[in-house]
Amino acid sequence: MKRDISPTRTPETEAQYRKRALGLIARYEKAVPDGSVPLDKWLSELAEDLDRDTLNQYKASLVFYLGENDLGGAADAVAQIDPQDCQKKTYRSGNKRTSALKLKCVPEEFERELTDKYLAGSYKGHWGVRCLVFFKATILTGLRPSEWKTAKLVTWSEAFGADGPVLVVRNGKNSNGRSHGEKRHLLLSSLDEQELQYVKLQLLFLSKTDDGLVDARGHELGFDQYYKQIQKRLYEFNKKYRRSKTKTVTIYSCRHQFIANLKRAGYSRPEIAALCGHANDRTASETYGRRRFGNTKKGLPKPSQLEVEKIKLVIDSRRRLSQTLVADRSERAPS
CATH class of the missing domain: 1.10.443.10 (Intergrase catalytic core)
Known part of the structure; x- marks a missing residue:
């Protein structure tokens, strides 16, 4: 059963979500070619080097795309990722992560x-x-x-x-x-x-x-x-x-x-x-x-x-x- 996709989301936003999700899935398949690590676990590990806003964008894109393609179980797992459980990078002036400095x-x-x-x-x-x-x-x-x-x-x-x-x-x-x-x-x-x-x-x-x-x-x-x-x-x-x-x-x-x-x-x-x-x-x-x-x-x-x-x-x-x-x-x- 497909997940309910919010009608308030614009076509442009949905297109961005699909593009971002496909890019993330390509990165996942490249990093874990045998699929031995679930997508949500991989994203949790990746989140160690992401700020909260980026992680939320990634989650939203994947949840939308997976739900749209009858992969509700995977979408639910991604949705459950808690940013609080991921090691986040702090910011300095110029809005850059410390890793960039x-x-x-x-x-x-x-x-x-x-x-x-x-x-x-x-x-x-x-x-x-x-x-x-x-x-x-x-x-x-x-x-x-x-x-x-x-x-x-x-x-x-x-x-x-x-x-x-x-x-x-x-x-x-x-x-x-x-x-x-x-x-x-x-x-x-x-x-x-x-x-x-x-x-x-x-x-x-x-x-x-x-x-x-x-x-x-x-x-x-x-x-x-x-x-x-x-x-x-x-x-x-x-x-x-x-x-x-x-x-x-x-x-x-x-x-x-x-x-x-x-x-x-x-x-x-x-x-x-x-x-x-x-x-x-x-x-x-x-x-x-x-x-x-x-x-x-x-x-x-x-x-x-x-x-x-x-x-x-x-x-x-x-x-x-x-x-x-x-x-x-x-x-x-x-x-």
Whole structure:
């Protein structure tokens, strides 16, 4: 049974709803080609990067289109999405989301200035060192900030039957099929001793108590509290040394820079996906740091070949599904 479509809606609005809904459904089919994640769940995840008005427009368009096409159950599920349950971005002047004000790379001069000030001990003492270590370790490995909570360093022999350090990371976006598995492995044998030391220090700082963290006075902190201190110091540094700039460098900028470095070094898309914990080879290519911002001055991890092969299987499966859909449409097309 079709849902009741309000007669007060103008034809122009309905046309906009259909166009927007078709665009969203195309994005959904591209992100979840096997349909393993329901449309409403996918939209809920997408909503983490949307403001309330945009989310409401998306919901209204999908509810209208699905209801119009006798898909009332799916329409009801989308309608039930509560913006309060989604992590929303705040606004600053100019009506821009904060995500639009963050750099998707790390300028070399910024990293150099940060390193010089913090290593010299002339800036923010206890938290300055931890901010620098968090910053450097993330550029070198590309971890999502929250993934540091459970990351650990093992010897290569333990995981792969050879010598060398391996960073074992529990994938932060393993829900709803957004990663290629529960864990990923970064082979760090290409990092020099100083680079590896940043990774070791990061893990050391995050393992001082049962909760993993301590403040300058030795008091226990949860990870969120600790990370807020890191963000605070980095924000202060931006204000002091990038006053003329409109965009700020964040810890997430380091992940973008890591991916830009991989692209610049010629890593394949499946290799980048394996190193970054993505479920397919498109995510980094379409939404993360651009190759032109990359540099190859740093040592870069190598991925587990088993995980690379897993990504390739996803690509092959997606290609076969696409070919099947094209063939099916051709058969149904009127002659």
